[in-house]
Amino acid sequence: MGLYILCSIIFLLGVYAVTAKKNLVKIVIGLSILEYAANLLLILIGYRTNGEAPIITPASQETARFVDPIPQALIVTSIVIGLGVTAMVIALCIRLYEKYGTFDVLVIKRLRG
Amino acid sequence: MKGMSLIVKTITRLITGFIFVYGVSIVLYGHLTPGGGFAGGVILACGLILLVLAFGKETALNIVSEKAASAWDCVAALLFLFIALLGFTGGYFFRNFMNKGKPFHLISAGIPLWCNIAIGIKVGACLFLVFVVLAGFRMRDEG
Amino acid sequence: MNTNTVLPLFIAIPLGTAFLIVLLGRFREQLADLFGLTATALLTVFSLYRLGLLPQVYYMGNWPPPFGINLVSDPLSTLLLIIINGVSLLVCIYSVTYMTGYTDKPKYYSLLMLMIAGMNGVVLTGDMFNMYVFLEIGAISSYALVAFGTEDEELEASFKYLVLGSVASSFILFGIALMYSTTGTLNLADISRTTSERGLNSVMVFATGLFIGGFGLKAAMVPFHAWLPDAHPSAPAPISAMLSGVLIKALGVYALVRLFYNVIGMNSMYSGILMVLGLLSMVVGVILAVGQWDFKRLLAYHSISQMGYVVLGVGIGSPLAIAGALFHLLNHSMFKSLLFLCSGAVEYSTGTRQLKKLGGLWYKMPVTGSTCSVASLSISGVPPFNGFFSKLLIILGAVQAADRFGLWAYVIAAITVLVSFLTLVSFVKVQRYVLFGGLSEKLQKIREVPAAMCLALVVFAILCVGLGVFCPFVLNWLIYPARDVVLDKAGYISLVLVR
Numbered sequence: 001m002g003l004y005i006l007c008s009i010i011f012l013l014g015v016y017a018v019t020a021k022k023n024l025v026k027i028v029i030g031l032s033i034l035e036y037a038a039n040l041l042l043i044l045i046g047y048r049t050n051g052e053a054p055i056i057t058p059a060s061q062e063t064a065r066f067v068d069p070i071p072q073a074l075i076v077t078s079i080v081i082g083l084g085v086t087a088m089v090i091a092l093c094i095r096l097y098e099k100y101g102t103f104d105v106l107v108i109k110r111l112r113g
Numbered sequence: 114m115k116g117m118s119l120i121v122k123t124i125t126r127l128i129t130g131f132i133f134v135y136g137v138s139i140v141l142y143g144h145l146t147p148g149g150g151f152a153g154g155v156i157l158a159c160g161l162i163l164l165v166l167a168f169g170k171e172t173a174l175n176i177v178s179e180k181a182a183s184a185w186d187c188v189a190a191l192l193f194l195f196i197a198l199l200g201f202t203g204g205y206f207f208r209n210f211m212n213k214g215k216p217f218h219l220i221s222a223g224i225p226l227w228c229n230i231a232i233g234i235k236v237g238a239c240l241f242l243v244f245v246v247l248a249g250f251r252m253r254d255e256g
Numbered sequence: 257m258n259t260n261t262v263l264p265l266f267i268a269i270p271l272g273t274a275f276l277i278v279l280l281g282r283f284r285e286q287l288a289d290l291f292g293l294t295a296t297a298l299l300t301v302f303s304l305y306r307l308g309l310l311p312q313v314y315y316m317g318n319w320p321p322p323f324g325i326n327l328v329s330d331p332l333s334t335l336l337l338i339i340i341n342g343v344s345l346l347v348c349i350y351s352v353t354y355m356t357g358y359t360d361k362p363k364y365y366s367l368l369m370l371m372i373a374g375m376n377g378v379v380l381t382g383d384m385f386n387m388y389v390f391l392e393i394g395a396i397s398s399y400a401l402v403a404f405g406t407e408d409e410e411l412e413a414s415f416k417y418l419v420l421g422s423v424a425s426s427f428i429l430f431g432i433a434l435m436y437s438t439t440g441t442l443n444l445a446d447i448s449r450t451t452s453e454r455g456l457n458s459v460m461v462f463a464t465g466l467f468i469g470g471f472g473l474k475a476a477m478v479p480f481h482a483w484l485p486d487a488h489p490s491a492p493a494p495i496s497a498m499l500s501g502v503l504i505k506a507l508g509v510y511a512l513v514r515l516f517y518n519v520i521g522m523n524s525m526y527s528g529i530l531m532v533l534g535l536l537s538m539v540v541g542v543i544l545a546v547g548q549w550d551f552k553r554l555l556a557y558h559s560i561s562q563m564g565y566v567v568l569g570v571g572i573g574s575p576l577a578i579a580g581a582l583f584h585l586l587n588h589s590m591f592k593s594l595l596f597l598c599s600g601a602v603e604y605s606t607g608t609r610q611l612k613k614l615g616g617l618w619y620k621m622p623v624t625g626s627t628c629s630v631a632s633l634s635i636s637g638v639p640p641f642n643g644f645f646s647k648l649l650i651i652l653g654a655v656q657a658a659d660r661f662g663l664w665a666y667v668i669a670a671i672t673v674l675v676s677f678l679t680l681v682s683f684v685k686v687q688r689y690v691l692f693g694g695l696s697e698k699l700q701k702i703r704e705v706p707a708a709m710c711l712a713l714v715v716f717a718i719l720c721v722g723l724g725v726f727c728p729f730v731l732n733w734l735i736y737p738a739r740d741v742v743l744d745k746a747g748y749i750s751l752v753l754v755r
Contacts, residue, residue: 004434011430018423024415031422038429045437055147058217071436074385078429080151081392085422087243088399092415094250099408108412111486180282187279194272205318206264 007041024093024103031089035082039075046071116169125167132160140233144222150229154236161241170248182242189235196227260312262302263327266337266380267390269295270373274366281362288362289352295369296345299376303337307733311741313382313752321382321752322446328382328752331737335582336379336510338734339589340502344372350597350712351494353705354604358492364404371397371498375506382752384432384442391428391474391507395421398503402491413490420483424473431466434459445752448519448745456520464520468529471515475508477567478536481560485544488559489552489609493600496552500559501593505585509566518741518748522573530571535671537564542678546685551599551609554686555592558635561675562588568672569650577653579739583731584646587723591634591643594716598628601705601713602690611686616695620702623710625691627717632687634720636680642724647676 014037017030046068052060054069093103100108116122139146140153165173200208207224214221273295281288311330315321329337348368355361374394381387399421403414436442438459439450451460473480484504488496516526541561548554562584569581601624602617603609618625634641637648651669658665704710723730741747 007430011426014426015423018419027419031419031426034423034426035429038426038433041430042433042436045433053147070442071433076149076151077385077389081389081396084396085392085399085418087247088396089415089418089422091247092403092411092418094247095403095406096411096415098250099411108415111409111412111416111490184279187275190275191272191279194268194275198268200317201261205315206268207317209317 003041003044007037007044010037010040013037022105024096024105024108027105028086028089028093032082032086035078035085039078039082042071042078043075116172117167121167125163129160129163132163133157136160136233136237140229141219141226143229144225145217145219149225150232151236153229154233155240157233157237158240158244161237162244165245165248170245174245177241179242179245182238182245185238186235186242189231189238193228193231193235196224196231200224259306259309260314260329262305263312263314263329263380264316265302266299266341266376267373269298270369270376274369274373277362277366277369281365285361288365292348292365292369293345293352296341296348296372299341299372300338300345303334303341306334306337311751322441322443325381325383325386326443326752327380328444328748329380330741330748330751331734332510332513332582332741333379335586335734335738336506337376339586340372340375340379340506343501343589343593344368344498346712346715347494347498347593347597350497350600350709351492353708354494354600355492358405364401364492367397367401367404368495368498370394371401371503375502379506379510382444384435384444384447387444387511388425388428388432391511392425394503394507395425395474398495398499401495402487402499404492404495405490410490413486417483417487420473420480424470424480427466427473428470431463431470434463434466438463443752444514444519445749448521449749449753451519451521452745452749460520464516464526467515468512468533471508471511472533473508474504475512475567476504476537476560476563477508477533478540478560478564479533481537481541484560485553485556488556488596489550493552493596493603496555496600497593497596500556500596501589504559504563505566505589509563509570509585512567513570513742516570517743518745521745527571527573530567531668532571534564534566534568534571535668537561538568538675539564539671542675542682546678546682549611551602551611551614551686551690552596554611554682555595555599558679558682559588559592561679562592562635565647565650565672565675568668569653572650572653572657572668574653574657575739575743576649576656578742579731579735580646580649580653582738582742583649583735584643586730586734587634587642587646587720590716590719590723591631591641594627594631594713594720595635597709597713597716598624598631601709604705604709605702606699611689613696614690614699615693616691616699617702618691619695620699621704623704623713627713628691629687630717630720632683634724636683637676638680640721640724642720642727645724645727647672 011034014030014034017033018027021027021030048067051067052065054066096108097103136153136156139148139156140150143149161177164176197207200206200210202210209223211223213223220226273291277288277291306329314327316325355364371394374390374397377390378387378394381390399414399418402417403410438457439447441447476484488500491499516522538561541557541564545554545557545561548557566581566584569577605621606614634643637643651672654665654669654672
């Protein structure tokens, strides 16, 4: 239960940063926080009390106490996706600075209606 | 974009080889230890980015040019797709059709070794290319 | 080689073509056109080949279902595959001449191929996280394509679209994590069996709320629609046609239908939510559209409104309403893509999109003018064209549901008819300002658009008329099998798991 509350708090912090901040770069940081919150939830779900890392070595081959390896594969994929989106949005921010001259969201508002 | 001071350049010359070897080992042993294609590729890209930061963009682009990085990127992705399509020889797409070998050796477990190598090259080239392109922009008040 | 071997090729061909185009496109630009056209033609042929076949499952790497990722092709997937690949073929034909003014055409084709691969993957896959990965592939390519022209407004629109789309994707990932924590599996059929046996607990209901938010934003439902009126006009015209014509359907509406009917199980609460979202989108979309003076922005608001029709039909849930919704999905991709391509042709010839500066284009551009009229009549629901039949089915479905909703069913039907009337008003305005009226001084020298663009426009117009006139055949071959799959949750489970 505490797990869900923790990740929801981090998620809401990310949503706050995306909606309430006026600097483009801070909005990008908020997006990253959102992604981290979802990844954190995904990997903490796979935890077992007194578990071990899910690696099969010649020394230990019993799998009964391993933590769940599926969320670990899922978050590697998810981190790569987050990396792609972050690279894309940073490139957009740089181009926006070249065109509009500022990082302020309230100024970059030519499309309306 | 200029490089950094002499101390940084000397240390970088000493260390960069080790960074590349470390990255390659994480890629190659991906089916036995944690890591694999993506993590090893990021380390390779970080080695190249260290070159850009320490020596300046032009020197690093003499070592690996933008066109070479883009070409390696596409070739590695096509290699990955080719390995997946070769699974049709075993009957299904992406099937593990290679000989599985003895466990815990380097060449074992079939497909994952070659897929890790392809992904490692692709991610390394791709992240380096993204960094070089983004570092090419200049702020308005800087030279 | 049996008939389901073609399923992984729907994802492999566009991916391979995307990287080949970047690799070889720097030598000659015509190679990029050639690869793009060949790949989309092959995909269209494969999707038509799957038309009459039985539902099939493909196990990737021969791993059986709860462990491996499987590709499921049933009539609903086949319907969407035909829409995606057919529209992308015609858009590729159109882009051969339209994109000559933009720099770096090979990258455009590469991004378009990646978007097609992402959409094909979402429609075919039977695994929840795999659907998220392909959703992201399609969405990231579309963020880059919206910003392709790199003018001020396009960058601003792409930034807005990117931020909102990423927040929606994070909601979906959070929902997937919650769903994995209660069911313990990621396979859609396995989750479906678990919810059938155990029912929904509170964590699952919370996860479905997150999914409605996330996929509702991808489908441009009304509280989450704010990105669409900026993103769709700013993209180049063939990309606007792809975004409005297939992306919001494959990533948004298909995912909602598959999740809520086949995986989670529909009950009256979800029906009510989808109906309210659909009604809001219909009404708000068309009211905001009537007052627009920019051609593409008007079309973008109408996209919101027509997607509201589809979600309303899905929400009502009776067999007739779902058939109407799926038929309207097919029709909307035809006439909305045609309208966006016409607006692109108008912009290519005259250089402007503002309705007040255009006029009298019928005389100078006969092909564009007549196909634009066909599309306007289709979207307004005028009889022999295809929009009439699908809207009629949705209205009849609403009236038929009177035994469940009482008087509200007639209110819903009345609102639907009113929205259709307002759509007609809006498109009469478009016709009068763009096609008829006097030709202004500056536009005396314009000519018809090149042959490749005309070919795409004419084929879409023929399809609009054909889908309307041959409506019974289309319903029997394409729509009714898809509707039967949507309503049959147990059939989906037994298709994938009992093997």
